[in-house]
Amino acid sequence: MHAPRRRKPEGSARAVIAVAALVVAVLIAGPLAAIFAFALERGFAPALEVLQRSDVHAALGLSALAAGVTVPFVTVFGTAAAWVITRTELPGRKLLLGLVNVPFAIPPVVSGLLIVLTLGPRTPAGAWFAAQGLPVCFAAPAVVLATSLVSLGVVAKDLVPLLETLGPAEEIAARALGASPLQAFWRVTMPGLRLPLLHAAVGALARALGEFGSVTVVSGRIRGETMTVPLLIEALYGEYDKTAAFALAAMLALVALGAVALKKSVELAFERGAGSLSP
Numbered sequence: 001m002h003a004p005r006r007r008k009p010e011g012s013a014r015a016v017i018a019v020a021a022l023v024v025a026v027l028i029a030g031p032l033a034a035i036f037a038f039a040l041e042r043g044f045a046p047a048l049e050v051l052q053r054s055d056v057h058a059a060l061g062l063s064a065l066a067a068g069v070t071v072p073f074v075t076v077f078g079t080a081a082a083w084v085i086t087r088t089e090l091p092g093r094k095l096l097l098g099l100v101n102v103p104f105a106i107p108p109v110v111s112g113l114l115i116v117l118t119l120g121p122r123t124p125a126g127a128w129f130a131a132q133g134l135p136v137c138f139a140a141p142a143v144v145l146a147t148s149l150v151s152l153g154v155v156a157k158d159l160v161p162l163l164e165t166l167g168p169a170e171e172i173a174a175r176a177l178g179a180s181p182l183q184a185f186w187r188v189t190m191p192g193l194r195l196p197l198l199h200a201a202v203g204a205l206a207r208a209l210g211e212f213g214s215v216t217v218v219s220g221r222i223r224g225e226t227m228t229v230p231l232l233i234e235a236l237y238g239e240y241d242k243t244a245a246f247a248l249a250a251m252l253a254l255v256a257l258g259a260v261a262l263k264k265s266v267e268l269a270f271e272r273g274a275g276s277l278s279p
Helices: 012-040 044-052 054-087 093-105 108-119 124-131 140-150 154-166 170-175 181-210 212-219 229-236 242-277
Strands: none
Touching: 012 140, 012 242, 044 242, 054 093, 054 140, 054 154, 054 181, 054 229, 054 242, 093 154, 093 181, 108 212, 140 181, 140 212, 140 229, 154 181, 170 181, 181 229, 181 242, 212 229, 229 242
C-alpha cells in the first residue's frame, strides 16, 4: 500500500498566499498607484492637456504603428515557426528554433546596434534605401523593425512547448483521412490554440509598446518624429516635466490593464462556450 500523501499545513498555505499578496502589492499595485497619483497630482485638466501636445501625438502614433505591425507579424511568424519546429523534420528547423530564441539571448540595445550596422546610413543597404527616399535608421521604419526584432520569439516561445505537449496524433489521424498537413493543423490543432495564442499576442503587445533599448539606438530620438511613448516619457522625466511623464506612463498602464482585461474576458467567453457544449 502506498503511504497517504501528506497535506501541507493550512498555516503554511496562508503564509505563502500572504507573501505572494505582499509581493504583488509592493512590486505591482504600489508602483501603479504611485504613477496614477503623480499623474493626477495637479488634477485631471493638466493630465488631459498633455494629450493635446504635438510631440505626444507623434509618439502615440509611432507606438501604435510599431505595435500594429509587430503584433500581427510575430503572431503569424510565431505560429508558423512553432508548427515547423514541432511538426516537421526540415533540416533548418533547429536553426529556426535558435532564431526564435535569439531575441531573448541578446540585450535589446545590441539588437538595435545590429540594425544600425546593417541598415544604417553609412552601410550599402542603408545608403540605397536613403537614395530611394526611404531611410531606414533614424526614421519610423527602424523603430518598427527594432520592435519586431525584439518581439520576434514571444509567440513561438509560448506555442512550441504547448504543441510538443499536445503531440501530433490528432493531426496524423486527420491526414490519414485525406487532410493536408496545413489543413490538419488549422482544423484540428488550431482551435485549441486560440487562448494560448491570445495570451502570447497580449505579451507581444506589451513588449512592443514598452520597448525602449533597441528603439533608443535606431530612432535617433528625434522629438516629434522618431520618439515612441517610452522614449518620450524618459525625455519628459529628464526635463522635470513630471506631470506629462506620469500622464503618459499612466496611459501605457491603462492600455496594458485593458489588454489583460480583454484577454480575461475572452477566456471567460471561451469557458462559457465550452461549458454550454458539454453534456
